[in-house]
Amino acid sequence: MKKFDGIVYFYGIWVAVLVVLPLLILVLLSFTSGDIYDLSSLTLTLDNYKAALDPSYIGVMMHSLWLAFITNVICLVIGYPVAYIITGLNPRIRNTMVLLILAPMWSNFLLRTYSWMLVLGNNGPINSVLESIGLGTVQLMYNNFGVILGMVYNFLPFMILPIYLSLTRIDNALVEAARDLGATSKDVFFKVKLPLSMPGVFSGTTLVFLPAITTFVISRLLGGGQYVLIGNLIEHKFMVQNDWQVGAAIAVIVAIILLVVLGVLRKLARGRLELSLW
Amino acid sequence: MIEQPTEARQEGLVELHDISKAFDGKPILKDINFSVDKNQFLTILGPSGCGKTTLLRMIGGFEEPDSGTIFLNGKCINGVSPHDRNINTVFQKYSLFPHMNVYDNIAFGLKLKKQSAKTINKKVKDALKLVSLSGFEKRSIEALSGGEQQRVAIARALVMHPQVLLLDEPLSALDRRLRLDMQRELKEIQVKAGITFIYVTHDQEEALTMSDKVIVLNNGAIQQIDTPDNIYNEPVNLFVADFVGTNNIIDGRFIEDHRVSFLGAEFECDDVGFVKNSRVHVIIRPEDFILGEGGKLSGHIRSAAFKGMVNELVVLVEDTELIVRTTTHYVAGTDVFLDVIPFNIHVLTEEKADEKV
Known part of the structure; x- marks a missing residue:
């Protein structure tokens, strides 16, 4: 028990220093003006938020939310059936499949995204084929399509795995009980498996939506220089314009939006469970 | 699948004909034949791994027999999926x-049958009343005790008005007190609902308490099909004698019809038809010994344990330990005489004992 306490303290300090403190600094920055390296020069202000709520920034925010939403829907539409199919395989093949889904993560995220640039580029294999059969070059990146494809590709495993886990956790005896009471395969899916896998869908959505809305690497590489998502905007404020305070304000607004969205999702997932799709 | 001619069939509600099943080449069930009548409480009793759950799952439609036929109402139901039985x-x-x-939970099956909300409502209420859980409609499953969950499970099945209700060791997760209550309640529910029960258990007490008919199963083969009374008092072989209740199994010699000797004394018995002077097993229930000042066997009380209603003694007679139950108080270390009346002596031969086990 003592040893356990030690770990808890260590973890507490870890979280405090690396998570809570940076967040506090971020919030502090967002409400102040002045030299950020000189505490005495800082004065409280709401100007940063006024700047952050500039219509063009709000437009970027809405666009980011929209793309993250589309990405999430696509991941769900692809990921749920994949997870469902894997669950039905025999255990040995099942583990191999899970490993295969995880396999791309063994290589660097940046490298994988660069690889997509090669694949999607105007001189890439897809366009070469299209050109050779006389269809001409199609713009596959530096647009919404490229960004969404990059995000779906990178975040899909985070949707598949939680759904897979929640599906495998469903006791087969429940399926048998449902069949015993007259359920067809369709009934079993919609009335037992789907409602019981909703926690997995919720976790998957959280894991996809969060990185999708804040990504700036995928949008930079596959969206091109002119393509701005909220992640790029924040990065730009911090790294290029050196305007940390407005950047912090935008980051705080995004964080609040995410909390609200996830809160609503969680509530929906619960309600779904209780209603159990009848 | 073997097609059985219809005229060869009997009257049972559920009938199993020559059912065999193997998993990975290992036989689980061998030539199972039995029938269950309407409104009967049948128990399949056997140790774990004897194939009793597989047998039940076949009747339910969750497993298919390798060979043999299952009839419900005279119709072959092999290959019929669970929701169509x-x-x-x-x-x-x-x-x-x-x-x-x-x-x-209880309304699940009724909703699938697309019954009207009013009908469902009434049936669920009736089912809850039957299992004494009225007013529990809105409770979540996690909030229920083991016994209550058990009753909901029974209600959920009963509300479908099945011709046959299969129960797979439904009381094994409950504590002893609750188990005894539920045994009584289950029997009551079965009588009230007028439904045939096929009940699987490894607990001989449960089997004897509730059933109209008991099937003793071991190593995938039926050992005995009989009333609880006969299973207890007239086991057909050593396995049944040993598995159902505590029994003294004593080596003996069959002298002639109505005469058997064991533990150095000759006894009158009801058994006939064994080979004269052959070696036999003599089965005597612990409660069937008569203890007293006189008797054919003289023994020494090794130990005496108080078991509530009875005292359980271990009595040594000629190097053989006998378990004896009596309501009279005895002290360990004293000598005692034992006797048995002919009716309570049950003779089994080695062959008869081994042929099925």
Whole structure:
């Protein structure tokens, strides 16, 4: 028990220093003006938020939310059936499949995204084929399509795995009980498996939506220089314009939006469970 | 699948004909034949791994026999999927749907049948009343005790008005006190609902208490099909004698019809037809010994244990330890005489004992 306490303290300090403190600094920055390296020069202000709520920034925010939403829907539409199919395989093949889904993560995220640039580029294999059969070059990146494809590709495993886990956790005896009471395969899916896998869908959505809305690497590489998502905007404020305070304000607004969205999702997932799709 | 000619069939509600099943080449069930009548409480009794759950799952439609035929109402139901059989199951772990409350669990099957909300409402209420859980409609499954979950599982199956209800060790997860209560209640529910029960258990007490008919199963083969009374008092072989209740199994010699000797004394018995002077097993129930000042056997009380209603003694007679139950108080270390009346002596031969086990 003592040893356990030690770990808890260590973890507490870890979280405090690396998570809570940076967040506090971020919030502090967002409400102040002045030299950020000189505490005495800082004065409280709401100007940063006024700047952050500039219509063009709000437009970027809405666009980011929209793309993250589309990405999430696509991941769900692809990921749920994949997870469902894997669950039905025999255990040995099942583990191999899970490993295969995880396999791309063994290589660097940046490298994988660069690889997509090669694949999607105007001189890439897809366009070469299209050109050779006389269809001409199609713009596959530096647009919404490229960004969404990059995000779906990178975040899909985070949707598949939680759904897979929640599906495998469903006791087969429940399926048998449902069949015993007259359920067809369709009934079993919609009335037992789907409602019981909703926690997995919720976790998957959280894991996809969060990185999708804040990504700036995928949008930079596959969206091109002119393509701005909220992640790029924040990065730009911090790294290029050196305007940390407005950047912090935008980051705080995004964080609040995410909390609200996830809160609503969680509530929906619960309600779904209780209603159990009848 | 073997097609049975219809005229060769008997009257049973459920009938199993020559059912065999193997898993990975290992035989689980061998030539199972039995029938269950309407409104009967049948128990399949056997040790774990004897194939009793597989047998039940076949009747429920969750496994298919390798060979043999299962009849329901005279119709072959081999290959008929569980939801098309008028049979419902109460599973060992209850298997209630955790995402639904008590009402929705019980209404599950009725809603699938697309019955009207009013009918469903009434049936669920009646079912809850039958299992003494009125007012529990809105409770969540997690909030129920083991016994209550058990009852919901029974209600969920009964509400479908099956012709046959299958129960797979439904009481094994409950503590002893609750188990005894539930045994009585289950029997009551069965009589009230007027439904045939096929009940699987490894607990001989449960089997004897509730059943109209008991099938003793071991190593995938039926050992005995009989009334609880006969299973207890007239076991057909050593396995049944040993598995059902505590029994003294004593080596003996069959002298002639109505005469058997064991532990150095000759006894009158009811058994006839064994080979003269052959070696036999003599089965005597612990409660069937008469203790007193005189008797054919003289023994020494090794130990005496108080078991509530009875005292259980271990009595040594000629190097053989006998378990004896009596309501009279005895002290360990004293000598005692034992006797048995002919009716309580039960003779089995080695061959008869071994042929089926």
